[in-house]
Amino acid sequence: MRGEDHGHNELSGTVHGSAVQAGTVYGGIHMRIGTEAAGQIQQTPWQLPPLVRITDRTEELFALEQHRARTAREGYPALAAVSGLGGVGKTAVALTWLHALRPQFPGGQLYADLGAQSPNGPADPDEVVAGFLRTLGVAAKQMPSALADRAAMYRSLVADRQLVVLLDDAATAAQVRPLLPGGQNVTAVTSRRRMPGLIVDGCYALHLEPLATEAAVELLEITLADGRVAAQPDEARALVKLCAGLPLAVRVAGARLAARPRREITTMVRALTEERGRLEALAIEGDHNVRATLDLSYRGLTPEAARLYRLMGLHPGSEFGTPVARAALASDAAELLDMLHDANLLVDAGEERYRFHDLVRLHAASKAEEEESSQERVAALRRMFDHYLATATRAEEIVDPQHRTMPRSYGAGSVITADLGDDAEGALDWLELELPNLMTVIQRARPAGFPAVAWQLADALWPLFLRRKFYDQWRAAHSEGLAAAEQLGDTAAQCRMLTSGGVGELGLGSHERALEMFESAARMFRMCGNTLGYARALNYQGLAHQRLGRLDKASELFARAAVELPACGDRRAGGLARLNLAEVALARGLPEKATADADAAYVTLREVGDMYNAARAATLLGRVYLARDLLDPVEDLLFTALSTLRGVAADYETARTLESLAQLAERRGQQDVARDYYREALDLYSSVGGSESAGAQTVRTQLAQLESRSGD
CATH class of the missing domain: 1.10.8 (Helicase, Ruva Protein; domain 3)
Known part of the structure; x- marks a missing residue:
């Protein structure tokens, strides 16, 4: 059935002489034909198919009518092209608009099915124009033979007529142009393809989305x-x-x-x-x-575009960027993506990103199963997985170059990596944008036969989880990553999933669970004789005891780690242990010890080039000086930390530094400055952990107290 959302009416009336209509003729044609000379308009066609009830298209119909009214004021014909996915209701919308115009356009209604999806190919414009001329009373012997002459006669006959034309299921702009009536008439074109070529003809392009x-x-x-x-x-x-x-x-x-x-x-x-x-x-x-309906659109694709369509049906998520399409195809895909978009089989999600309508995705996946071998489906899926793993690993390197990246394993062939530049915030933004896809890859990798991808991708997401606090995804990724590592029998991977995943559990408030994970990792490190790993696990266990309020135990573990880690060759981790010792000392009311540990951590972390954690140490040292009422060194420390933390897009740590700067301003009686710092810190805490996060609530309380004191 050509067109969409309408039924057929029988042709009524009388036709003298030969009469042929391209496509299917709809509606009644009321004729009053005598022996008048050919070329005189003697009949009023009412060919539009009957209306079909539609919902939620008020804005679209208003836009179409606004376009018509504007062109009428300016003295131009109205031309609108309605495009969209097959079955989205393009013809129904066009019919609703054109039927409503009948009182204003008594000259009639012309309709042609241009057959873009016809098994016999699109209708020939020559035959469509001939059909219109016959409908308008032109006898066969007066019919010009050339398309240009027929089109000229057609425009002459309807120039002053005031009619509407529906050109349904158009294939190309070139097919449509000879059928445009000119004058003060109205033409609607429907197509499964977008028709930018008609814009030069003054066309208003309306794209229909599925219903809410x-x-x-x-x-x-x-x-x-x-x-x-x-x-x-x-x-x-x-x-x-x-x-x-x-x-x-x-x-x-x-x-x-x-x-x-x-x-x-x-x-x-x-x-x-x-x-x-x-x-x-x-x-x-x-x-x-x-x-x-979808098969019709699919058959209109080139072989290359059809293959990309099939392979992207295997994509693990609903939205994707151009690089992953290139990975799926193992060749350039930009022009083919444009073809799929023009065919309305892909939705443009902005910034070279696309998404499938849910039913189109199912159709594409079914075509992949029918037409691609199992080996090629597996290979294409692996190429997409590798793209995400490689790009996430690159983002990890940009954001946290000090993080101990474990080896990555990829499939056969070259790996396509998205260009992230060198900006930490841009790399974090990519990780956050792709997080739904990355999580789906982690969940699907093990069942697809790629368990290493699951734990390696979870590992690569560490900077995003640490900086932007996606705790639920943190837990889910490391849970699946641990299961994959266990399936592989990879002890090093299991320990990484336990320690990194345990830090996420701390963020979720599951402190006992985190301690269990850290202790499991420590046992595994000890069993395999990994003294460095065991020393690192001491530090992690200290974090869990600290959160559980066991400050003496935490201090003991941090002190052991601070000694053993440098002895095992990891000065950076030793510096982090000293930083944790300083935090505990401050909480225990030991400001002098906190000062010594924070200063030692600051020096060590700067020396090993870990500027992010050095900035954290500077912030803590500033807090310690505030606690000791030593204000002079605080400002330089905090501004140094602030500059570094902003540069690496560490919003949570930036908020902590701003909070300390606000407290310093309060101590100095600078209420307006303190207020500004508190508000910025509140915005950052809320953006990272939500408006009800502990950090946001604390700053909100401090800000309220400041306002109260200012009011007094």
Whole structure:
């Protein structure tokens, strides 16, 4: 069935002489033909298909009408192109707009199905124009033979007529141009492809997206019309979400339910929940069929674009960038992505990113299963996984060059890495943007046969988790990473997942769980004779005891680590242990010891080039001086730390430094300065941990107290 969302009417009236209409003729043509000379307009065609009820297209219809009104004021014909995914309701929207114009355009309505998806190929513009001329009363013997002459005659006949034209299912702008009537007439073009070429003709381009949930529920209720939607509102919402807002899918699901009035909506929800069978479930006896609709768009692709479409159906997430498409194809993909976008099989998500409509993704995946060998599917998936692992590892190197990156393993062939530049904030932004995809890769890697990818990618996410506090994802990534490392029997990987994952548990407040993980890692290090790893585990255990309020035990463990780590050759980790000792000493009310430990940590971390943790030590040293009421050295320390922390996009630590600067300003009686620092710290704490995080709540209290004192 060509076009979409409409039915057929029989042709009524009388036609004298030969009459041929390209595509399917819809509606009535009321004719008053005598022996008048050819070329005189003697009939009023009303060819538009009947209206179909639509929902939630008010803004689109308003935009179309605004375009028409503007062109009318300026003396130009109105031309609009409505594009979108097959089944999204393009024809229904165009019909709703054009039918409403009938009182203002008494000259009639012309319709042609341009057959972009026809098995026989698109309709020839020559034949379509000829059909229009016959409809308008031109006899065969007066019909020009050349397309240019036919188009000129067509424009002459309708120049003063005031009619509307619907060119449905267009293939290209070149097919459409000879069919534009000119004058003060209105033309709507529908196409599954975007038609930027028509913009030069003054076209208004309208792209239709799937329906919002509530509008899709309304469409389902209209389709059923038996009260089941009102009786089962939650089930109805679940159903239209599985249809992903595609009007054709909603109508098909509704029609299947309407044919079984005793069936609950839940039954259809269950039928659509299983992804593998969803497209098959959205069909009615081979007539209205979501899969068939998508097949039509798929058949119009070049072989190269079709292959990219299939392979991206294997992508683990719903949105992706150009580099991962290049990895999937193992060659350049930019132009092919443009082709898929122009065919409305991909949605432009901005900044060279794309996403699939849910049902299109299922269709692409099914095509990959049908047309790609299992070996090529596995290879393409591995190339995409490798892209994410390699780029995340590069981001890790940029953000935290001091982090001990463990070896990475990749599949065969070259690995495509996204260009992240050298900016830490940009690298963190990439990790955060891709986090949904990265988490899906971690979850899918082990079942796909790539367990090493799971723990290595979890490891590469350490800087993001540490700086931006995605604690739930932190836990999930390291839980799966640990399972993968255990499957491989990789002791080093298991220990990394236990220690890094334990730090995430501390952030979640699961201090006992964190301690168990650190102790497990310590036992494994000891069993395999890894003295350095064991010393590092002492430091981690100290962190857990510190959070549990066992400051004496924490101090003991940190002191041991501070001695053993440098002895094992890791001065940096020894400096971190001294930093932790200083934190505990400050909490225990030992400011002189805290000063000595913080200063020693600051010196060591600067010497080994760990400027991020050196800045943390400087902030702590500033806090210690504040506690001792020694204000003179505080400002330089804190500003030094602030400059470094801003440069590496460490928002949480930046907030801690700003909080200390606010306290310093308060001590000096600079209330306005303190207020500004507190507000900036509050914004950063809220952006990292949420407005109800401990840091945000503390600063909010301090800010309120400051305001109260200022009021006094």
